[in-house]
Amino acid sequence: MLGRVLREQYHLLFGRPWSIWGAALLLGALNVFLFAFDRPWTASDGARNWGDWLFQALGLIERVDLVPPWLYSGSVLNLGLLTGALASALLSREFAVRVAPSGELAKGAFGGFLMGAGAVLAFGCNIGGFFSATSALSLSGLAMMLGLALGAYAGIRYLLWEVEHWPVLSRGRSFSAGGARGEGPGAQPWLGGALLAVLVIALPWAYGRAGYVPQAGFLLFGVAFGVLFQRSRFCLVRAFREPFFTGEGDHARAGALALTLSMIGFTILKFTDLKDRGEWVFPGFWVGGLAGGILFGLGMTLAGGCGAGSIWRAGEGHVKLWCAVALFAVGASSVRLLLAETGLLRKLGAAVFLPSAIGWGGAVGLVVLAMAAWYLFAAWNERTRVFSAM
Amino acid sequence: VTDPVVAHVLDCRGLLCPMPVVKLSKAIKGVDMDAVIEMLATDPGSVADLEAFERQTGHRIVGRSQADGVYRFLVRRAR
Numbered sequence: 001m002l003g004r005v006l007r008e009q010y011h012l013l014f015g016r017p018w019s020i021w022g023a024a025l026l027l028g029a030l031n032v033f034l035f036a037f038d039r040p041w042t043a044s045d046g047a048r049n050w051g052d053w054l055f056q057a058l059g060l061i062e063r064v065d066l067v068p069p070w071l072y073s074g075s076v077l078n079l080g081l082l083t084g085a086l087a088s089a090l091l092s093r094e095f096a097v098r099v100a101p102s103g104e105l106a107k108g109a110f111g112g113f114l115m116g117a118g119a120v121l122a123f124g125c126n127i128g129g130f131f132s133a134t135s136a137l138s139l140s141g142l143a144m145m146l147g148l149a150l151g152a153y154a155g156i157r158y159l160l161w162e163v164e165h166w167p168v169l170s171r172g173r174s175f176s177a178g179g180a181r182g183e184g185p186g187a188q189p190w191l192g193g194a195l196l197a198v199l200v201i202a203l204p205w206a207y208g209r210a211g212y213v214p215q216a217g218f219l220l221f222g223v224a225f226g227v228l229f230q231r232s233r234f235c236l237v238r239a240f241r242e243p244f245f246t247g248e249g250d251h252a253r254a255g256a257l258a259l260t261l262s263m264i265g266f267t268i269l270k271f272t273d274l275k276d277r278g279e280w281v282f283p284g285f286w287v288g289g290l291a292g293g294i295l296f297g298l299g300m301t302l303a304g305g306c307g308a309g310s311i312w313r314a315g316e317g318h319v320k321l322w323c324a325v326a327l328f329a330v331g332a333s334s335v336r337l338l339l340a341e342t343g344l345l346r347k348l349g350a351a352v353f354l355p356s357a358i359g360w361g362g363a364v365g366l367v368v369l370a371m372a373a374w375y376l377f378a379a380w381n382e383r384t385r386v387f388s389a390m
Numbered sequence: 391v392t393d394p395v396v397a398h399v400l401d402c403r404g405l406l407c408p409m410p411v412v413k414l415s416k417a418i419k420g421v422d423m424d425a426v427i428e429m430l431a432t433d434p435g436s437v438a439d440l441e442a443f444e445r446q447t448g449h450r451i452v453g454r455s456q457a458d459g460v461y462r463f464l465v466r467r468a469r
Binding site for chain 2: 017089092094096098099100101104156159160163164170174175176179180181182233235237238241242245246247248250301304305313316318320321382385388389390
């Protein structure tokens with residue numbers, strides 16, 4: 001009897017996709033928990049840490065204060081995201097190393113670099129610079145939102161042009177290896193279960209024993225994000241792209257709701273002085289946020305995954321996104337160094353904490369209004385297809 | 391049940407969202423009304439992508455199967 005119950009629950013969790021609405025709301029709530037625990041979520045500072053670490057290993061930079069990737073908070077979150085998605089894909093028999101045609105791999109790498117550069121200008125990827133920054137009532141987040149929409153629009157128009165005029169880029173040799181075969185469960189679910197046990201029990205225990213308790217927490221948060229994304233395929237690239245493509249608006253509406261929830265949590269933490277009010281308020285209004293958003297939006301559309309989406313899909317085995325993640329790290333690290341050297345990093349805009357400008361009520365109202373506008377635009381456009389390319 | 395006659399095979403194996411749907415939206419304009427395109431994909435995301443494509447465009451998914459990591463869809467042009 002117990003075996004049957006377990007099989008049923010396994011099928012419920014890993015045999016069919018999770019609701020994107022449920023996943024989006026959980027992500028919004030988890031982001032608040034993560035901020036309460038230490039810091040909000042972003043994928044770009046972890047990626048930059050990887051790039052810095054690579055450049056240091058190659059002898060190109062010399063930084064004594066560089067935290068190793070297995071201890072840096074953002075990096076541990078990303079590693080959890082990657083391995084959590086891998087475990088989840090294995091449990092669902094959806095893992096395979098999938099090698100795209102070479103033109104696609106190049107697009108992944110180019111898109112990744114644009115994402116890295118955009119994330120520097122906007123002080124974070126679409127998660128940190130937009131989702132978390134807007135939650136933290138930073139006006140730079142809304143500037144990035146506008147940029148992301150413009151960049152995603154340009155990206156999908158380019159892709160539609162590309163299949164008409166440059167079809168060879170997405171043709172050619174592709175193959176996959178290591179995927180689940182046949183009818184039975186096979187080895188993947190067992191491997192996934194074992195990996196998940198290592199990620200949520202053995203590694204946090206080892207971190208704790210070594211005196212790195214926060215890192216154990218970051219790893220667990222990352223794994224939770226990875227499983228949630230892999231099972232629901234909730235995607236912020238789709239949220240920005242699809243209104244201009246098929247017109248589908250589910251992900252945009254779910255994203256708007258998730259951000260509203262996350263913003264309310266952040267606001268409570270700041271209003272009650274449990275967290276510093278200036279946290280995650282970036283000097284990127286409006287040049288940095290807008291320009292970074294455009295570059296990032298274009299990059300994520302070409303790569304097929306955002307800051308978080310590239311990392312979790314890399315865990316699912318898509319080699320195009322291995323290229324994207326590698327160049328995301330290189331781009332974030334090198335462009336940051338360049339802007340810091342030239343002093344441009346301080347010329348990207350003002351840090352506007354909305355409650356200081358328009359009061360707490362005004363700030364919350366403005367973000368709710370922006371999210372309601374996004375939600376209604378997506379719903380209206382889904383019906384009328386005014387902005388869709390179909 | 392026998393499969394309908396396939397007018398065009400669209401191989402999207404190895405491609406990632408949104409490329410399969412971008413290619414499908416082009417290919418479907420190149421076949422006759424009511425003709426069926428067979429599409430092959432390896433991205434697990436293509437299942438939800440195709441369902442959204444059906445909802446938004448009205449073209450019908452008339453068959454689907456999955457074997458050894460390859461998703462196979464039969465899409466009928468409806469307009």
